[in-house]
Amino acid sequence: MNLGSITQAMNEPERYELDAPPQYHFELDRRHFFKMLGGGVAVFLVLKPLRAFPQSGARSGEGFSRFQRQLPQNLGAWLHIAPDGAVTVYTGKAEMGQNIRTSLSQAVAGELRAPLGSVTLVMADTELTPWDMGTFGSRTTPQMGTQLRRVASVARDVLVRMAAERWNVPVESLAAADGHIMNRQNGQTLAYAELAQASALAKAIIEDDPLTPATEWTVAGESVAKIDGREFVTGEHKYSPDMSAPGMLYGKILRPASFGATLKSIDLSGAKAMPGVVAVRDGDFVGVAAPSEQEAERALAFIHAAWNTAPQISDRELFSYFKQNTEEGNSQGWEGRTSHEMGSVTSGLAKAAHRLKQTYTAAYIAHAPLETRAALAEWKDGSVTVWTGTQRPFGVQGDVANAFQMALDRVRVIVPDTGAAYGGKHTGECAVEAARLAKAAGRPVKLVWTREEEFAWAYFRPAGVIEISSGIDRDGTLTAWEFQNFNSGSAGIMTPYEVPNQKIEFHPCKQVLRQGSYRCLAATANNFARECHMDDLARQAAMDPLEFRRKNLNDERLLAVLGAATKQFGWGRSPKRTGHGFGLACGTEKSGYVATCAEIAADRASGMVRVIRVAVAFDCGAIVNPDGLKNQIQGAQMMGLGGALFEAIRFGNGRILNGQFSSYRVPRFSDMPEIEVVLLDRKDQPSAGAGESPIMGIAPAVRNAIMDATGTALFSLPLVPDGLKA
Amino acid sequence: MARITEIEVNGSARRIDADPETSLLHVLRDQLDLTGTKYGCGEGECGACTVLLDGIPQRSCLMPVAAVSGKRITTIEGLATGGRLHPLQQAFLDEQALQCGYCTSGMILTAWALLRARPDPSEQEIREFMEGNVCRCGVYHRIVAAIRRASDLMKKSNA
Structure with a gap:
């Protein structure tokens, strides 16, 4: 194995x-x-x-x-x-x-x-x-x-x-x-x-x-x-890393020198000589279990390994790499290439009074849930129980069963309420690792990934390149819309605007970093590109961004959130201070409808951009818990600000270069804008999920506000990782 | 160096057996099962591991256990008295100032120290004092509101 x-x-x-x-x-x-x-x-x-939803692979009666x-x-x-x-x-x-x-x-x-x-x-x-x-x-x-x-x-x-x-x-x-x-x-x-x-x-x-x-x-x-809030404010709630079992050992994994590296040679003798330490090598898997975390760390330091590594690209070459390395197949488990065409973009562009062609990019970003991956694994009579924080308990059950080539009914996965995931905890690697060590040790083993491991060895929100070519006629009506997405994914790729001629395609690319789901997934990048582009088109047409969107929208629910957010924000009515700018964006994904307005302050001298105020309106059908929903929407704006302004994974040669909170900046108290939330309770509509789609408006709204304040059009997420360039 | 065999946590002397260099975080979690104190980053950047040492918020992940002898350690488990929540804990519930809750104990203990130094902090003071604590769910506004509310609750109970 x-x-x-x-x-x-x-x-x-x-x-x-x-x-x-x-x-x-x-x-x-x-x-x-x-x-x-x-x-x-x-x-x-x-x-x-x-x-x-079918599970991947067969699901037979024996699997239960x-x-x-x-x-x-x-x-x-x-x-x-x-x-x-x-x-x-x-x-x-x-x-x-x-x-x-x-x-x-x-x-x-x-x-x-x-x-x-x-x-x-x-x-x-x-x-x-x-x-x-x-x-x-x-x-x-x-x-x-x-x-x-x-x-x-x-x-x-x-x-x-x-x-x-x-x-x-x-x-x-x-x-x-x-x-x-x-x-x-x-x-x-x-x-x-x-x-x-x-x-x-x-x-x-x-x-x-x-x-x-x-x-x-x-x-x-x-x-x-x-419902159980008291357990959280008293510290009583047991998350996966808080679990323990009698006789439990602490695990540590030796990580390869770079992504994809294979073992050239290894010497486990130093670790094995330590009392109470179990050291395991299984293929390219190397790990230890010891009576305490410190002993496990020490044991790991005694292991001498040499790795076969290969040169790999860095974040600097990423976007040109994607363009040159499309993979139309299904190699990563993605849905493969998607293509939607209606009318003729060529004739739509020919008819247009204004044409615009832009390229947008989005960096890889990390979920960085505060609870890192953790698992406690315990074997008994050839069966294993794993406590782990995952979004896919049955998927992880399958992962463990596959790894040990055993029947599903010999694997039990229990998920304690988890310290967040944001789409980042679909996979079962930590569970498999803990189970492997526990099997070797013959005792329960707990493995808690370090923050550095969580950054490097989990997976990322896909980076991507998006090219848009569009046209509008003299009165600002869209005539053509071509949208080409490389790698970031097809969620939210369709335009909600009325365009008679459109071509919208997603091209999967050869994998650079391990990538997977993320809150709202590709809809954030797709909506970013689309809503930036809509603002730039409005500018060409010399129209107000709100008026321009309304002219090209026919979706009643999207128009309603747009109306509610701009009303709350005072769009077109608020006086603007020097250096401040207003921006808006809207979008729909997973039956949620969102519109976001942002006010930013840009300081040309220092390059600093601050988001001052956000108004967001959201419709997810009939609301189940208004305050819980509001909490999700507020949180999504804060989290979204990170990806909008400064979050980006830097990497080169198969290593993450900023995989710590000291080098990967996440939003903090000082980044808080004022956030006003308007809930549209559509009791006539089925309730939709709300943890994801509210995040998709903040990045383009902020970008458009920066444009409004400074005249500088930005095309990349994050927008200002090193401040606004002079 | 001699092993550390005793620390004072939440008002009682607790027997431990730790290498002096072991972090306080590991001792609390692994030896005393006080798991309300969380590991978040191991470099003092996120605040999830915050405890009070003689009332001062400290990062237990960076604190060798040898450095805490003779000090009073307070963890989140020591805040409620006789089953009665501390006003900060109550205020976090009242304002629903949590989502996944993983940052909550560090937030509450840091805020405890703020309110001791400044019983009636302004929003700006709260933001500045809390800057070292990360809530990845982004519940910052509610945490600020909860600290304001706790300040009011504590003023009332002292009045």
Whole structure:
């Protein structure tokens, strides 16, 4: 086994839109089930084939854990009401700061008409929760939220029917509220706990009877505080790096001299001679486990290794490299080349009164979640349990099973609520490494990546080059739009503007750095290029940027956020101070609609650019938790400021050159602009995810504001890593 | 150098057995299971590992355990008294000044020291004092609001 190559291959980017799921038959073994749970009411959500997400590779019945094999195998989620009234909901989604433990609990409590405090979520445990592709792509709220509401609504119906039988009255005479069924005729009530003394089992199907419309929601729709917030402010919550097990050793990995390096020679004897130290070499994988982290570090220092390395390109050559190294195939697991064409760009350009051709670039950036990758692995009787912070517990289960060539049901992955991910924790390398060391040591091993490892050996948001060629007619109407994206990805690549002639293409390129998902992924780069370009076109047409966008937009929801953000900001009305500039941008991605206005101050002498004020309007359909949503939107602006202004990975010859917080600057308190958030609660629209799309407007809004203040057009993300050039 | 065998944490003397050069962070986390103190960067740049030494916020990742003998160490676990949250902890909840929560203990302990030095800090003073603490989720505005709120809560309870 070559662990090095396995971990390299494990990086799997998002695939939002795959169909063709596997079909499984549905069977419930009632006896088995209640033996496990001790009675009560249970409702399973049975997934129909529609839009389910297939796992990469085969997913056979053998792949399920022993516990899950007792359950129907095409479940999306399930819910159990115990005889004491406790409601437990099982979902494969993971909590990592986006606050879904709270928002999903709200959805269940509201639909079940049960107190929020009676609902507990069991999340992201491959042994206990139904299979789930992963927590990404803003799918939790629209998909899992709907599934859980469905399950809860069926559970409520079951309870109503049980009460109707018990009282021998028609179900129509009963109502559910606050954890009780009430007889409307005589006011008699029965608690869910009393009803759950009897056992009942039901299945829910996603197209079942309609859910409560958002206009009639209870609990859902309210600003509920983080459900277990107290554990976080007291330090009690155990993240993956906080886990421990009796007899546990601490792991450390010897990292190669550069990306892709292979071992030439190695001498483990120094490490092996240390008391209590286990040193492992397996292919290009080298690691140690020791009774303390310090001893593990010392042991690592005693290992002498020589590596075969090859010259590699640096960030300076990156963009020309992409242009010369397109890969139209599917080598990185990306969706491959995409191409969209409508009308004729050539004739659209010929007709245009103004034409504009620009190239935009985006650097690689790091997620840098404050909790680095960590895993605790423990083997027992040929099976392994791993606690690790990941967005894809079932994917990591597969990664571990593949690495050790063992059956999936011998691997259990448990995800403690995690210290953030931002799209950066899809892969299972840390889990595999910890499991490998634990296997060799015959004891539990905890591995916590250092910050330097997290920067260098995780993966990055893809860098990219985007070329736009466009035309407008005399009154500012778009006539042609050609958009060529090299490497950064196809998310958010389509223009929301009305253009009769368009050609929009994504070209995957040969991999330079290991890259993968990121909050909003390519939509940030694509929207940056598009919205910068729209501003530059507005300038050519001598039109106000807002007026120019409105002229070319027909999307009612995008127009609405644009109107709301500019109103809040005072667009066109705010007086402008010397050196200050205003900019705006809008965009839509994953059913979220965002418009962002920014005011910046640029100091020509020092080159300093400060973002002073941001107004952002967001529409993600019916809002589940307004304050939680606002928190996500504010946070997305702050995080987005980093990628907009100064974050960029520097690299050369297969090494990261700024992989520390002292050299890779992230937004801090001093970077805070004033942020005003406007929420558009569209109760007539399904709820969309909101952790990602609010980030996509800030970079172009700031860029356009810099242009407004200084007349300098910038074309690269980050915009001013070293300040504004004179 | 002799091994370090005792430190004072959250008001009690705790037995440890550590090489003098071991970081306080590792001793707290690995020997005393006080895991509310977090590793974030190991170079004192992010503030996740902040503890109070005689009331002064320090980076435990850079602090050799030998340097803390005779000092009173306060970690996030020592802030609530008798199950009652410290006003800062309450204010962080009231303002929902967290997302993933990983930076929260460092934020709260740093703010504790700020409020001791400046019971009624301005927003600018808060920003400057907190500059060394990173919240990657970007919850900065709410943290500032939470510190302001804690300041008010503490004034009221002292009144």
